[in-house]
Amino acid sequence: MDYFLELFLGGLTRGSIYALIALGYTMVYGIIELINFAHGEIYMIGAFTALIVAGVLTLMGWNEIAILVIASIVAVIYSSAYGFTIEKIAYKPIRKAPRLSALISAIGMSMFLQNYVLLAQTSDFLPFPSLIPQFEFLEPYAHIIRPSELVIYTVTASVMVALTIMIKFTSIGKAMRATSQDKTMAALVGIDVDRVISVTFIVGSATAAIGGVLIASHIGQINFYIGFIAGIKAFVAAVLGGIGSIPGAVLGALVLGWTESFFTGYVSSDYEDVFAFVFLVFILIFRPAGILGRSEAEKV
Amino acid sequence: MLKLRSAKALAIMAALVMAGAVFVSCGESEKPAEQAKEAAPAKEEAPIRMGVAGPHSGDLASYGIPTVKAAELVVEHRNEMGGICGQKIELIVEDDVCKPEIATNTATKLVGEKVDFVLGHICSGATKAALGIYKDSNIPVMSPSATNPALTQSGDYPNFFRTIASDDAQARLEVDFALDRLKLSKIAVLHDKGDYGKGLAEFAKAFLEAEPEAEVVLYEGITPGAVDYTAVVQKIKNSGAQAVIFGGYHPEASKIVTQMRKKAMDTIFISDDGVKDDTFIKVAGEYAEGVYATGPMDTTTNPMAVMATEAHRQKYGEDPGAFFLNAYAAALALLNAVEKSNSTDYDDIVNALRTEYVATPLGIIRFDERGDAIGVGFAMYQVQNGEYVEIK
Structure with missing residues (x-):
């Protein structure tokens, strides 16, 4: 039973990691129906920014909490700027082009950013400091749950709730929903569509940056390539949960995390990915729009 | 001039043969005098021929060329010192591009050139393909880099030796x-x-x-x-x-x-x-x-390794490439076997390789029954205070 609980928590951690990245993915898709492949790279850039800021602040002798907060804030600002700029450069000029063009542009952006960080920083793995402080009340449970895991669960849940509230109850959220339904109509009733899309990218990138900081502190190492694999898994999670749905992304990510964890624990890690993807295919056969996705009639 | 030199060499050789076992430095074999006399004139006509095979072109050339350079350095040095018992050593270099199907041609060509022994091949696959041909022609082969365990452990190739530890x-x-x-x-x-x-x-x-x-x-x-x-x-x-x-x-x-x-x-x-x-x-x-981790034995403090690397820098103006020290050691071991046995016969060389220790950049080595070098291999390291320390 202990083993089951450990695997359950392991899957929860892994799922929450996927979820933090999947949230931004699914939100951008929900609003402008673009699979933003560069999202994983934004996550990676967030982690690199936090690493640099944390390094400088540690040298200046700041305390742990202040470093975590400031590094996260800088990472969020920096990544949001990247997200904003990427949209303006790579997606906006081809917004009216067929969807495939935007997809190719996104893949190109992803490769560009990877190689940019590779050249500007390094191809080596870099140690990432554990920015998350040790909570004393967790000491007795250290072998089961670590502080970084607890923080990741909490933040994932909070981000999910905050995004849902933003989309459901704020005016920008209403504008987002309108834009998602019909860009032309939204523009006709006075919504600044460009601004709505920019905000979407900024918010999506901010969640990716938070994910970058927390996940890198949890794992303890980063390199220029981390965004790619994490991005693929997050994308799968978003599809599994129903792409475009915020709670769906989290649910999909958790299902994926648990699937992988239990399969590794009880069967074998050799075919972990194979099993995860077989599971995905299975779900999509029975629910083509994902677990929480709504199948909408195609607009004509 | 050439004739004169070879005549002089013949004279020296004859003197050596007559002196027999007294000249231990040129071999310890104590053969009956008649037999040695028969062998001597044959050896005089041509220098000792050392084949060097490996990829010297194509995308894996960087694995093969350092071995050629190692052979050149060793042979050049040896020839300056007067060769082996007055016999010069000649290199016959052949490319196998690391491909098994080409390696068989390379081997056939080297056999046709009547090489006495071969330094190579480099890639395990190519080595395996070539070994059968050398075996049939009784030619000892020593690879600086082929790590496939079966090459030695299968026992199929008694003519094969290597100066690198096998994969296992x-x-x-x-x-x-x-x-x-x-x-x-x-x-x-x-x-x-x-x-x-x-x-x-x-x-x-x-x-x-x-x-x-x-x-x-x-x-x-x-x-x-x-x-x-x-x-x-x-x-x-x-x-x-x-x-x-x-x-x-x-x-x-x-x-x-x-x-x-x-x-x-x-x-x-x-x-x-x-x-x-x-x-x-x-x-x-x-x-x-x-944390424990295995790694190649440390050769940076070996004076011969330092010398060989320095000689490479002087001659070629750059640091040596892959398997250079292994190849250097292999060339030394082969020449040492010829010198110690005072023969280029297959049985004598193979026997000397298995019994005679030789000082090389990899340490003092000899070869076991299967052809793996004793004294070459891996050491266990442990992380202690932020660095890997060898565990003796």
Whole structure:
């Protein structure tokens, strides 16, 4: 039973990691129906920014909490700027082009950013400091749950709730929903569509940056390539949960995390990915729009 | 001029032969005088011919060219010193592009050139393809780089020797170390599903299963680059393993070690030269302490290695490439065998290789019955205070 609980928590951690990245993915898709492949790279850039800021602040002798907060804030600002700029450069000029063009542009952006960080920083793995402080009340449970895991669960849940509230109850959220339904109509009733899309990218990138900081502190190492694999898994999670749905992304990510964890624990890690993807295919056969996705009639 | 020199050499040789065993420096073989006399004139006509085979063009040329340079340096030096008992050494260099199908042609060509022995080939596949041809022609072959275990262990090629440890040497060392030095019995074997890591893990598993007191409690392949390895770490814990033997590279190793230590597990971690890398220590930080990893024996303090590297720099203006020291050692070992046995006959050379120690940049070596170099191989290192320290 202990083993089951450990695997359950392991899957929860892994799922929450996927979820933090999947949230931004699914939100951008929900609003402008673009699979933003560069999202994983934004996550990676967030982690690199936090690493640099944390390094400088540690040298200046700041305390742990202040470093975590400031590094996260800088990472969020920096990544949001990247997200904003990427949209303006790579997606906006081809917004009216067929969807495939935007997809190719996104893949190109992803490769560009990877190689940019590779050249500007390094191809080596870099140690990432554990920015998350040790909570004393967790000491007795250290072998089961670590502080970084607890923080990741909490933040994932909070981000999910905050995004849902933003989309459901704020005016920008209403504008987002309108834009998602019909860009032309939204523009006709006075919504600044460009601004709505920019905000979407900024918010999506901010969640990716938070994910970058927390996940890198949890794992303890980063390199220029981390965004790619994490991005693929997050994308799968978003599809599994129903792409475009915020709670769906989290649910999909958790299902994926648990699937992988239990399969590794009880069967074998050799075919972990194979099993995860077989599971995905299975779900999509029975629910083509994902677990929480709504199948909408195609607009004509 | 040439005639004159060879006549002079003949005279010297004749004198040597007559002197017989007195001139120990030129061989210890105490053959009946008549037999030696018969052999002597034949040897006089041509210099000792050393074949060098490997990829010298194509995309793997960087593996083969350092061996040619090593052979050139050794032979040049030797010839300046007067060759072996007055006989000069000549190099016959042939390209095999690392391809088995071409290597057979290369071998046939070298046999046709009547080489006395061959330094090469470089790639395991090409070496294997060529070995049969050399075996039929009774030509000893020494590779500086072919690591496939079967080349020596199958016993099919008594004419084959090598100055590099075989692929399974690291697994052997890891297993022996865990069982004999650390006195462990329950071992988890993990790998990263790659050629290198999985190959190593398979050997380690096979060696462990052959030991009655050892038990492989877990054998798993992990996904390289995954975001975390919590589930695998839990599985290791659940298996009750005292140690993990991991085949793979440092990014995965550092993640696993870090997650194990953070979960308050003190399971011993033993890995390979993919992990014996300073990046591992840098990334895993304090968690790297106590981790064991095998790596090539340290040759930086060997004066011959320093000299050979320096000679390469002077002649070619750059640092030597892959397998240079192994090739240098192989060339020295071959020439030493010829000198000690005072013969270029197959049986004499092979016998001398197996019995005579020779000082090389890799240390003082000789070869075992199967053709693997004794004294060449891997050493166990442990992370102590932030650096790898060799464990004697």
